Amino acid sequence: MTAPVLQVSGLTTRFRTGYGTVTAVDDVSFTVGRGETLGLVGESGSGKSVTAMSVLRLVAPPGRIEAGRVELNGVNLLSLDEEGMRQRRGTQAGLVFQNPMTALNPVFSIGWQMGEVLKAHGRGDAGAAAVHQALAAVGMPDPQRQAASFPHQMSGGMRQRVVIAMGMLNEPQLLIADEPTTALDVTIQAQVLQLMKKLTHDHGTALLLITHNMGVIARMCDRVAVMYAGEIVEEAPVRELFADSRHPYTRGLLRSIPRVDQPRGQLPTLPGAPPDMSALPGGCRFRERCEFAQQRCQAHPDLLAIAPGHSTRCWVAQEGTSLAETPARGEAVDVVL
Numbered sequence: 001m002t003a004p005v006l007q008v009s010g011l012t013t014r015f016r017t018g019y020g021t022v023t024a025v026d027d028v029s030f031t032v033g034r035g036e037t038l039g040l041v042g043e044s045g046s047g048k049s050v051t052a053m054s055v056l057r058l059v060a061p062p063g064r065i066e067a068g069r070v071e072l073n074g075v076n077l078l079s080l081d082e083e084g085m086r087q088r089r090g091t092q093a094g095l096v097f098q099n100p101m102t103a104l105n106p107v108f109s110i111g112w113q114m115g116e117v118l119k120a121h122g123r124g125d126a127g128a129a130a131v132h133q134a135l136a137a138v139g140m141p142d143p144q145r146q147a148a149s150f151p152h153q154m155s156g157g158m159r160q161r162v163v164i165a166m167g168m169l170n171e172p173q174l175l176i177a178d179e180p181t182t183a184l185d186v187t188i189q190a191q192v193l194q195l196m197k198k199l200t201h202d203h204g205t206a207l208l209l210i211t212h213n214m215g216v217i218a219r220m221c222d223r224v225a226v227m228y229a230g231e232i233v234e235e236a237p238v239r240e241l242f243a244d245s246r247h248p249y250t251r252g253l254l255r256s257i258p259r260v261d262q263p264r265g266q267l268p269t270l271p272g273a274p275p276d277m278s279a280l281p282g283g284c285r286f287r288e289r290c291e292f293a294q295q296r297c298q299a300h301p302d303l304l305a306i307a308p309g310h311s312t313r314c315w316v317a318q319e320g321t322s323l324a325e326t327p328a329r330g331e332a333v334d335v336v337l
């Protein structure tokens with residue numbers, strides 16, 4: 001097997017604030033291989049975005065990466081100086097955010113901004129032709145005209161295509177997409193996802209895809225890591241996660257996908273709320289909400305493999321006890337957890 005493009009191990013990021021210390025990312029490890037898509041899923045506040053920002057070393061104070069390694073093609077990004085890091089952002093690792101306006105400057109044309117991205121990475125001479133080609137690759141009709149237009153002249157879907165084109169401009173080996181389609185309506189969402197799938201497939205790009213949406217996970221990912229309260233609690237190939245999840249939290253997420261035949265207003269939801277990240281309970285962090293919680297769950301479980309490629313951070317599942325049947329799910333439908 002070839003070495004993974006991205007290998008994250010023991011990553012820990014904390015925010016030390018006047019209100020206390022938040023361990024947003026706690027000893028997180030995962031890999032993403034060439035051409036592979038790893039989904040990162042979990043409720044709001046579980047640490048998905050801080051994980052993404054930590055990988056690219058974009059966490060701002062009072063946040064600080066306190067431990068771990070982030071190896072991109074075998075180089076530990078956490079040991080590089082800022083210049084070394086800057087060179088890698090955009091060339092080796094691209095980033096696509098939820099809101100395209102955060103990545104685009106309203107006062108410059110699209111073509112000019114894309115030209116700057118090329119220049120910043122020493123490819124200024126590739127010029128307009130490379131920009132037009134990149135816009136055509138994301139399905140923009142009339143790339144020349146689009147390059148001359150400004151962000152406000154475009155629809156949300158068009159702008160997100162531009163941001164993806166920018167993220168892919170230097171053909172990075174790794175693309176990190178944080179809720180790339182959440183702000184778009186469902187039809188455009190499907191088109192943009194399809195596009196990302198095609199681009200990453202054509203270029204062999206490793207994709208770390210962050211989403212709330214289990215439907216998006218089902219369509220896009222090869223493997224899935226589930227985050228809860230700053231930790232990965234389960235990791236599995238996508239089919240196995242949907243068919244045979246081994247963590248009560250993941251099962252809760254899957255149960256909360258609405259079924260097409262279910263009457264409105266009867267969606268099962270996860271009872272309770274995630275713990276306060278600045279005052280985490282000892283033991284299993286999910287135990288307050290867990291229907292299987294037992295005495296031993298007061299000790300903190302490790303993330304252990306229970307089958308090839310499938311690991312769980314649950315005492316009950318680790319000893320082989322079957323968790324209750326996962327209720328049948330509907331189609332891969334849109335859901336915001």
Ligand SMILES: Nc1ncnc2c1ncn2[C@@H]1O[C@H](COP(=O)(O)OP(=O)(O)OP(=O)(O)O)[C@@H](O)[C@H]1O
Pocket residue numbers: 015017022023024042043044045046047048049050051061062063212277
């Ligand atoms: N600047 C900050 N200062 C203090 N705490 C922060 C800061 N940024 C993030 N956090 C905390 O880190 C934790 C993880 O946040 P993160 O943004 O990674 O969640 P997320 O999983 O991306 O959620 P969402 O699905 O809502 O985007 C949260 O508890 C959040 O409050």
Ligand SMILES: [Mg+2]
Pocket residue numbers: 048049050178
């Ligand atoms: Mg987030």
